[in-house]
Amino acid sequence: MSGAVAPMPGRLALFWRSFAENRGAVVGLAIMVVLIIISVLADVLALHSPIEQFRAHFLIPPIWQEGGVWAFPLGTDDVGRDMLSRLIYGARLSLIIGFSVASLALLTGTTLGLTAAFAGGVVDVFIMRLMDILLVFPSLLLAIVIVAILGPGLFNAMLAVVVVTLPGYTRLARASALSELARDYVTATRSAGASTLRLMFDVVLPNCAAPLIVQVSLGFAVAILDAAALGFLGLGAQPPTPEWGTMLSGALQFYQRAWWVLALPGLAILFTVLAFNLVGDGLRDALDPKLKR
Amino acid sequence: MTILMQAENIRRHYPVGGGLFGKKGIVKAVDGVSFTLREGETLAVVGESGCGKSTLARVATLIEPPSDGTLRIDDAVVADDAARSRMRLSVQMVFQNPFGSLNPRKTVGAILQEPLEINSRGDARAREAAARAMMDKVGLRQDQFGRYPHMFSGGQRQRIAIARALMLNPRIVVADEPVSALDVSIQAQVLNLMMDLQDELKLAYLFISHDLSVVRHIAREVMVMYCGRPVEHGPKDTIFAAPRHPYTQMLLAATPSIDPARRKQSVAIKGELPSPLNPPIGCAFASRCRHATDRCTAERPEPRPVAGHAVACHHAETVMQA
Numbered sequence: 125m126s127g128a129v130a131p132m133p134g135r136l137a138l139f140w141r142s143f144a145e146n147r148g149a150v151v152g153l154a155i156m157v158v159l160i161i162i163s164v165l166a167d168v169l170a171l172h173s174p175i176e177q178f179r180a181h182f183l184i185p186p187i188w189q190e191g192g193v194w195a196f197p198l199g200t201d202d203v204g205r206d207m208l209s210r211l212i213y214g215a216r217l218s219l220i221i222g223f224s225v226a227s228l229a230l231l232t233g234t235t236l237g238l239t240a241a242f243a244g245g246v247v248d249v250f251i252m253r254l255m256d257i258l259l260v261f262p263s264l265l266l267a268i269v270i271v272a273i274l275g276p277g278l279f280n281a282m283l284a285v286v287v288v289t290l291p292g293y294t295r296l297a298r299a300s301a302l303s304e305l306a307r308d309y310v311t312a313t314r315s316a317g318a319s320t321l322r323l324m325f326d327v328v329l330p331n332c333a334a335p336l337i338v339q340v341s342l343g344f345a346v347a348i349l350d351a352a353a354l355g356f357l358g359l360g361a362q363p364p365t366p367e368w369g370t371m372l373s374g375a376l377q378f379y380q381r382a383w384w385v386l387a388l389p390g391l392a393i394l395f396t397v398l399a400f401n402l403v404g405d406g407l408r409d410a411l412d413p414k415l416k417r
Numbered sequence: 418m419t420i421l422m423q424a425e426n427i428r429r430h431y432p433v434g435g436g437l438f439g440k441k442g443i444v445k446a447v448d449g450v451s452f453t454l455r456e457g458e459t460l461a462v463v464g465e466s467g468c469g470k471s472t473l474a475r476v477a478t479l480i481e482p483p484s485d486g487t488l489r490i491d492d493a494v495v496a497d498d499a500a501r502s503r504m505r506l507s508v509q510m511v512f513q514n515p516f517g518s519l520n521p522r523k524t525v526g527a528i529l530q531e532p533l534e535i536n537s538r539g540d541a542r543a544r545e546a547a548a549r550a551m552m553d554k555v556g557l558r559q560d561q562f563g564r565y566p567h568m569f570s571g572g573q574r575q576r577i578a579i580a581r582a583l584m585l586n587p588r589i590v591v592a593d594e595p596v597s598a599l600d601v602s603i604q605a606q607v608l609n610l611m612m613d614l615q616d617e618l619k620l621a622y623l624f625i626s627h628d629l630s631v632v633r634h635i636a637r638e639v640m641v642m643y644c645g646r647p648v649e650h651g652p653k654d655t656i657f658a659a660p661r662h663p664y665t666q667m668l669l670a671a672t673p674s675i676d677p678a679r680r681k682q683s684v685a686i687k688g689e690l691p692s693p694l695n696p697p698i699g700c701a702f703a704s705r706c707r708h709a710t711d712r713c714t715a716e717r718p719e720p721r722p723v724a725g726h727a728v729a730c731h732h733a734e735t736v737m738q739a
Contacts, residue, residue, distance in 0.1 A: 308518035312578075315478055315505055316532035316585060330522040 142410040149406020155399035163216035170209035171195070174366040178204040183382045199384045201375060207384060210366040211392055217367050218348045218396055221282055225347035226340050229286045233293020234336060238324045240294070241301035252298070255291040263288040264353060271359040278351075278367065281360035285350045289343055296339055300332035334411035341407050345400035352393050368393050418455040420492075421588050421621045422477070422508070425451050427486035429472050433694065444693045446472040448645040449486070452623075454589060457615060459622040461636035461653070463629060463668070467690055469645040470625045474593040477623050478510045490589075506536065509582035513594040515574035519566040525552070525577055526562040532584045547584065554617075555580040555610060572603035576610065583614065591623045596631060608635055629672045633657060641665045644690060644701035651726030661728040663706045663736050700730070708736050 144150055162169060172178075184200040185191050186207075192199065198207040240251040258266065270284035304310060305328060313327050354360035355369025363374055368389040375385035429447040447469040454460055462470050475481045476488070479501045488495045490504050512518035519528055529548035533539060539547065549559060555576045566574055575595060582590055592611070596604040612635060615622060626632050632639060633653065640650040641664065649662040660666045688705045691697055697704070703713040712731050720727040723734060730736065 308512040308514060309520045311480060312510065312512065312518055312581065313520070313531065313535075315480055315508075315510055316535050317502065317506055318531075318535045322535065327520060331520070 139410055143406050146406040146409050148402045149409070152399040152402025152406065155395060156403055159215050159219060159396060159399070162212055163219050166212050166216045170206075170212045171197075172206040172209045174210045174213040175205065175364040178206070180204070183378065183385070185382070186384055198388060199382075201371070201385045202378055202382075205364070207388055210371060211368075211388060213366040214368045214371065214389065214392060215396070217361070217365070218352070218393075221278075221351045222344040222348045222400070225282050225285045225289070225351070226343040228282075229289045229293050229343060229347075230336065230340050232286070233290050234297045234329070236290075237294040237297025237299075238301050238329065241298045241305060241328075242320060242324055248298075251294065255294050258287065259291045264350065267350060267354060268357065268359060271354060276359045276362065278355075278361040278365065281351055281354040282347075284354065285347050288350065289346055292343070293336070293339060296335055297332060300335055301328050304328045304331045338404055338408040338411060341400060341404035345397040345404065348400070349393065349397050418457065420453055420455055421490065422454040422623075423489040424453075424477065425487045425489075427451070427473070427476055427483045427488065429469075429476050429481065430484045442694045445645050445696065446693060447476065447483075448696075450640075450642070450645075450647055451486075452640060452647075452650070454621040454623060456588070456621055457619045458638065459615065459624050459636045460638045460640060461624045461626055461632040462640050462642060463626055463632055464642035465627060465668075465690065467693070468642045469693075470627075470642060471593055473642070474510065474591050474623065474625050477589075478508050478591045479505045480510075506585050507587050508589045508591060509585060509587040511575070511578050511582050511590060511592040511595045514598050515571050515578055516598075518578050519574055519581075521566055524563050524565055525557070525569075528566070528577065529581055529584055532581065536585065538585075551580045551584060554583075554614070570603075571599050572607060575599060575603075575607050579607075579611065579614070583618070586618075588619070589621045589623065591625070593625045594627065595624075597626065597628060604631065605634075611635065629657075629668060641668065644696060645693060646701065646729065647720060647727070648702065648729045649726055650720065650728075655725055659724070661723050661726050661733045661736070662730045663708050663732075664702050666736070708732050 178196075178200060181193065181196060181200045181204045183202055184193055184196050186199045187194060187197050189199075196206050196208070198211065200206055201210070236251050236255075240248040261269075267281070267284040267288045270287055271280050274280040274283065301324075310323060310327060313323060318327065351360055352367070352369030352372070355367045356373045358370075358373060361367035361370045363370055371389040372386060372393075375382070375389070379386045427447055427450045428445070431444045431446060433442050433444050450469075450473060452460055462473060464470055472481075476483050479488075479495060482498075482501065490507060493500070493504070495501055495504055523531070526545065526548055529551055530544045533544045533547060538544070549562065552559065552562065557573065557576055557580070561569075561573075566577065569577065575598075579595075595611070596607050599607060608631065611622070614620060622635070624632070624635060636653045638651070639653050639656045640647050641656075641662065642648065643664050649656065649660065649665045656665065657669065660669055691701055691704060697714065699712075699714040699716055700706070700709070700718050703709040706713065710732070716731070718729045718731045720729045721733075722728075
């Protein structure tokens with residue numbers, strides 16, 4: 125040991141060390157970073173507009189196949205739109221969907237859960253039974269019903285996914301808030317005269333953050349998947365929006381002669397959802413002390 | 418000495434069970450406790466687990482309202498919720514478990530400044546100065562200001578907890594088993610710190626403990642509780658020298674001692690505490706008492722003065738000789 129005192133590793137360094145132990149999580153994080161870069165630089169990276177139709181080039185295969193053209197590296201779809209450009213813009217759209225749905229659900233769910241935990245009694249029962257009712261229905265069916273009521277469209281589909289994923293956040297926030305509320309530091313702050321709002325958001329919420337962060341990263345994946353599913357059913361983003369699920373449904377009839385119009389958006393969804401799930405698992409391992417060896 | 422807090426016949430009952438089919442019951446966690454806290458003095462409340470010590474602490478800290486009885490602080494009756502939140506600041510609490518009583522997401526500095534911030538006392542600079550001064554007072558180093566609780570040992574954490582309790586200049590500190598989670602070697606340090614602070618700030622302590630050697634060290638007055646009721650209450654010296662209630666005698670006999678000369682004949686306490694859901698009509702201790710007579714099981718003894726103590730026993734005069 126040297127004489128110099130080693131600086132205490134910061135929270136961030138400790139967190140990174142236990143996160144990096146999980147190889148899958150690091151791979152997921154790498155895919156996530158690539159996706160974010162792609163979607164930020166979509167305007168620069170894409171060769172064409174995602175909705176421009178090249179009438180001379182219907183269903184061109186990717187370049188490594190016979191008949192491929194360099195102008196369309198991953199081929200074109202049935203109306204002559206560049207697949208690569210559509211996938212790139214689709215990545216941007218998917219991330220926006222994931223981010224807005226997950227953050228809106230987190231915000232609403234956390235507020236509802238904390239309110240239930242702090243208020244107790246009738247309010248608690250009311251909120252939690254409402255969440256139980258939402259949980260009774262299969263999530264995709266419920267989303268379809270909501271979109272059917274609101275009308276198809278990307279925004280309504282996102283709202284539907286928020287409603288469907290809300291119970292998870294609410295229950296998680298309530299459960300962790302209840303266990304924190306029983307601890308002495310909350311009593312100490314309360315006997316110093318703290319208001320309920322302060323107790324909720326300044327004292328209890330930061331201590332419930334770990335499970336909520338994990339839930340958000342997994343919720344990202346669920347949001348992207350559900351929005352794609354709604355798009356596939358024709359209830360989400362409408363053509364010509366380059367949304368991956370919508371692209372799949374439009375290409376369904378060509379699956380025998382043009383595999384790329386179907387396989388590529390499918391693979392894009394697969395890898396994106398996989399990346400977010402891996403990162404979510406890694407975050408849970410790193411943040412949840414109960415799972416630590 | 419000025420009287421800071423006066424409790425008369427405090428009761429705290431909890432409804433339990435009920436539900437859809439269950440029968441409703443009432444747990445009498447605290448059932449008629451009176452005490453007086455004076456400036457610069459320590460009242461120790463002792464008793465085994467489940468005797469209502471911690472509930473009494475929560476009532477005295479004004480965290481929970483008593484079901485019955487009056488609580489006076491500085492001669493003003495704590496009557497309603499408004500009065501309770503107004504007077505809450507003059508009573509602060511030190512908790513048993515120093516690992517649960519400090520917010521893990523806040524630094525020591527933030528924890529100490531929080532009570533001032535909530536009550537908007539002083540500006541940011543004044544608050545930091547006050548927090549740093551308090552750290553000096555409880556024996557924490559200045560470079561520990563920005564550290565998180567998980568970087569401290571149990572004894573240091575309890576120092577932080579004491580410092581936090583004192584930030585609002587309370588006159589009464591309720592300490593709920595403040596040293597029972599600590600190593601014996603650290604216990605003395607923390608107790609001595611508490612006693613030094615008491616001398617310096619003229620604090621009144623309501624000191625909850627089950628450890629009689631700790632009580633012997635710090636208290637001036639002792640109240641022994643059994644099943645939610647006080648069984649003996651008096652000055653420390655005479656309680657330890659000449660206990661009048663059979664339960665106090667048994668507790669004292671059960672205290673381990675290194676010095677063989679001070680070891681008393683061990684009197685085994687047999688049996689369990691009676692259920693607080695269904696307390697016996699007579700003396701709660703009768704089922705475990707070797708002096709019990711028919712009168713004990715039939716009639717509940719009320720506290721009465723015996724040799725300077727308040728003793729709740731029908732046979733207080735005779736059990737000494739037995």
